[in-house]
Amino acid sequence: xxxxxxxxxxxxxxxxxxxxxxxxxxxxxxxxxxxxxxxxxxxxxxxxxxxxxxxxxxxxxxxxxxxxxxxxxxxxxxxxxxxxxxxxxxxxxxxxxxxxxxxxxxxxxxxxxxxxxxxxxxxxxxxxxxxxxxxxxxxxxxxxxxxxxxxxxxxxxxxxxxxxxxxxxxxxxxxxxxxxxxxxxxxxxxxxxxxxxxxxxxxxxxxxxxxxxxxxxxxxxxxxxxxxxxxxxxxxxxxxxxxxxxxxxxxxxxxxxxxxxxxxxxxxxxxxxxxxxxxxxxxxxxxxxxxxxxxxxxxxxxxxxxxxxxxxxxxxxxxxxxxxxxxxxxxxxxxxxxxxxxxxxxxxxxxxxxxxxxxxxxxxxxxxxxxxxxxxxxxxxxxxxxxxxxxxxxxxxxxxxxxxxxxxxxxxxxxxxxxxxxxxxxxxxxxxxxxxxxxxxxxxxxxxxxxxxxxxxxxxxxxxxxxxxxxxxxxxxxxxxxxxxxxxxxxxxxxxxxxxxxxxxxxxxxxxxxxxxxxxxxxxxxxxxxxxxxx
Numbered sequence: 001x002x003x004x005x006x007x008x009x010x011x012x013x014x015x016x017x018x019x020x021x022x023x024x025x026x027x028x029x030x031x032x033x034x035x036x037x038x039x040x041x042x043x044x045x046x047x048x049x050x051x052x053x054x055x056x057x058x059x060x061x062x063x064x065x066x067x068x069x070x071x072x073x074x075x076x077x078x079x080x081x082x083x084x085x086x087x088x089x090x091x092x093x094x095x096x097x098x099x100x101x102x103x104x105x106x107x108x109x110x111x112x113x114x115x116x117x118x119x120x121x122x123x124x125x126x127x128x129x130x131x132x133x134x135x136x137x138x139x140x141x142x143x144x145x146x147x148x149x150x151x152x153x154x155x156x157x158x159x160x161x162x163x164x165x166x167x168x169x170x171x172x173x174x175x176x177x178x179x180x181x182x183x184x185x186x187x188x189x190x191x192x193x194x195x196x197x198x199x200x201x202x203x204x205x206x207x208x209x210x211x212x213x214x215x216x217x218x219x220x221x222x223x224x225x226x227x228x229x230x231x232x233x234x235x236x237x238x239x240x241x242x243x244x245x246x247x248x249x250x251x252x253x254x255x256x257x258x259x260x261x262x263x264x265x266x267x268x269x270x271x272x273x274x275x276x277x278x279x280x281x282x283x284x285x286x287x288x289x290x291x292x293x294x295x296x297x298x299x300x301x302x303x304x305x306x307x308x309x310x311x312x313x314x315x316x317x318x319x320x321x322x323x324x325x326x327x328x329x330x331x332x333x334x335x336x337x338x339x340x341x342x343x344x345x346x347x348x349x350x351x352x353x354x355x356x357x358x359x360x361x362x363x364x365x366x367x368x369x370x371x372x373x374x375x376x377x378x379x380x381x382x383x384x385x386x387x388x389x390x391x392x393x394x395x396x397x398x399x400x401x402x403x404x405x406x407x408x409x410x411x412x413x414x415x416x417x418x419x420x421x422x423x424x425x426x427x428x429x430x431x432x433x434x435x436x437x438x439x440x441x442x443x444x445x446x447x448x449x450x451x452x453x454x455x456x457x458x459x460x461x462x463x464x465x466x467x468x469x470x471x472x473x474x475x476x477x478x479x480x481x482x483x484x485x486x487x488x489x490x491x492x493x494x495x496x497x498x499x500x501x502x503x504x505x506x507x508x509x510x511x512x513x514x515x516x517x518x519x520x521x522x523x524x525x526x527x528x529x530x531x532x533x534x535x
Contacts, residue, residue: 001028001148002038006072009057018074019057023067035066041148042068044124048114052107054135054145075138079131082197085274088281094226096274097197098259099267101190103142104134105252108190111144112183112248125151125181129189130170131196138275140268151181169202173213173239177483184241187251191236191244194255199224203237211469211481213239228258457487458516462495466526470497470505485521490514495524 002022009017028034042059049055058069076084078100082092108129114122126147133146168176172188175181192202203219204210213219219237221230232254238244245251259267462472463483470482473496479486482497490513496506505526516522 001034018072020070020072038066044150044152045147050110052103054143073135073137075136077132078134085278090278095263098255101194102252102255104144105248107144108186109248126186129186130167140272169204184244187245191233195233456490456514458490458512459487459518459521461485461521461523464526465528470499
């Protein structure tokens, strides 16, 4: 709901400090609910002063737009950091994952125990612990950010009944079912983060993982995890809260102990060394000269204006190069051929209109392409119709363009070749007979009923013990697993369930209205007997 800008806070005597300014995006500026959430985030985070929590320095409103002034972290989030390492051949080490998660656990312990000025607990639960909300600076700082949906005792904006906030791949089961949350809920998410940093995915990744967990089956963890880390993650992501770590401090102690057993060096020093190695490899890759077939693409790209050669940066004797009449294009050092492919794609998807006064594409001039032969007036008229005519005319012209004046036995082969060209040349055409469409096979009971276009949507919940882990099929389309809350267009819908043992429940016809809101949805509750008996 927000966008973040880098800024500089200035003051008397040459004072200057780099900060980040976060503000609501234009589409959310007029939403009272989003404004309250934004204010809640600022209020909650402003009370937390910890080395591992991103600080909020100020909050205000300018011309009706609320903003936050945040501590600037010169680095990247943990998810992107891991990806950048993989891009240069550096796996994210187990020791670094343990260190990062231990630092986040210290932040969570502080937040869970935070109190107001009267000594009363603030009852803070982050509810959105994920790799993208963990910031890592190039100097080794680890900070937990984004308390936008954090639960707190004095929060103004409350989550509506029937809605769930958070990232599904890191949400504990009690958050999915809108049950009671406490600090152990954040530890479940932190266990998923540790798993994701080492394997690339959360143990909840997969549409049936949460359904299995809600049914009492523990999460399956990756075999790539070392035994000690696997035990740590398994304890953090237990279905029952009383079987998890009972405090973030206990999680931090376990992670730090596993790190100490693996390495005699401090986690921060290991993190700084690894990040410096990644950045050095990135710089080396950008500075590496391009040769071979990639070099030929580089030459073409230089002709197109996408690359400024290094030799162009300086003249003999170090003189300043002459001024340019046009702005310099960005440099593409790593994958120059991507620019060529992108420009080629643009030439395909954006044909130049005839007769509109547009100049021909600069690519044609750069590569000295031969001028096309003059077209007959009827060909120009056909091209103009296919490029700029209304949709109904384009539909009439399209079949003619796809058909060539070729013998019947090779018509299909020529048509296929013609469609694969990036810039086909139109020729005298004959209209092709429309091809009959094959009927689509559908189960009669799941065919969506015809209904006129409706305005608005309604909320539907599908649940009950008989529906647990069943596939939900709405109007013949698979929509996920029960239990679920979903918004659909108002009107009549056909519902079906397919249970894990292959039984079908339904079809059931429902009439959804605008009065079925997320706070008061239309409910389909399936008892155990119906789920067991099948259809």
